Amino acid sequence: MRTSAMVLSGLIVPIVLGAQAQRPSSVAPCVTATAACTEWVTLGGGPGRSMIYRSYSLDVRNDRVRRALIMVHGTNRNADHYFETALATAFLAGALDDTVVIAPHMIQPGDTPEPNEIVWESSWRTGGQARSNPALSSFDFVDEILRKLAKKAVFPNMKAIVVAGHSAGGQFANRYEETNVVHDTLGVPVSYVVANPSSYAWPDATRPLPQGDAEPAAAKDGWNLQPDATPLPPHTTFTFGPFDGSGRAASFNRWPSGLENRTGYVGKATEAQIKKNLVDRPTTYLLGQVDTLPLGGFDSSANAMAQGPTRRARGEAFFKYITDTLGAKQTLIIVPECGHNDRCMYTTNIVFPAVFPKVN
Secondary structure, eight states: OOOOOOOOOHHHHHHHHHHTSSSSSTSSOSSSSSSGGGGEOOOOOOOOOEEEEESOOOOSOOOOOOOOEEOOTTTTTTHHHHHHHHHHHHHHHTTTTEEEOOOOOOOOBBBBBOOTTTTGGGGGGGGOOOOOOOTTTTTHHHHHHHHHOOTTOTTTTOEEEEEEEETTTHHHHHHHHHOOOOOTSSSSSSEEEEEEOOOOOSSEEEEEOGGGGGGGHHHOOOOOOTTOOOOBOOOOOOEEEEEOOTTTTTTTTTTTTTSSSSOOGGGGGGGGHHHHHHHHEEEEEEETTTTTTOOOSSSHHHHTTTTSHHHHHHHHHHHHHHHTTTTTEEEEEETOOSSSSSHHHHHSSGGGHHHHHOOO
């Protein structure tokens, strides 16, 4: 996994490498998903550490960098692949030179750790703890990356940081946006991009009722949109009501599906604060136009199915609810012709302004 060569398109690789050859090697971004583009982040005072791929070192002063993109991998924990996706996105957006691209790698039981490498519980995507240190959360890992990025001695011109993810990484980004404790402490604006997660942490016990755009047959087969519409409009005919959790979904409103029974890192914020975060913290939700099939690790548990029959339906319903009920002023983008595919989602130009905010 860690030594695979970066795979972009046949055109992108030579152009990128050719462009880097014209610049001094000391300032050129690292653009291969190999050991040369990795470093370790020490957590909890050490010796525990976790690995990241990065295009620029987080410990060497860099006056060029103005933005950072943290791309969280999916359930396969293929950080090398997601580093490549993020690099391709940065290249296509013309942001490769002044953006530090980072892909954290979170291993879990069954993976083979390096010396002192932290093994996370399989709940890493929702803020789960480290096996060797239950007080340490996977959210602490990204907290530490953010603190490094905000150090003026290393990145004096840092203006914007984006935490993004797809699929299980989208689950991570959603829960991290709601609960992280460093957002307002860094002195650098942070925003979030949540793409195609299987589920969300809902703000209360309400759920979409299985009718209108959440009716299962319509959600799976009834997405007849104008193919030339830009941007594609979301579905909005959702009806919400209290959910009956007396059956298999008795834990439907417990973390990570809801806000009840939160402990550890995610228990630090009150429910009121989490709802405020959902409203105030700038977040863009990306949903694939055709991400309506149970593919790619689709969560078909009773708790997840309570949020809707497909990933797209779940995202549209969640967005409508936090917008209409909480007054959130966030952004939703339906990415044309994309299914459950991170490359398609993030390398489509309509998402670039969210992933690479405009900076002075």
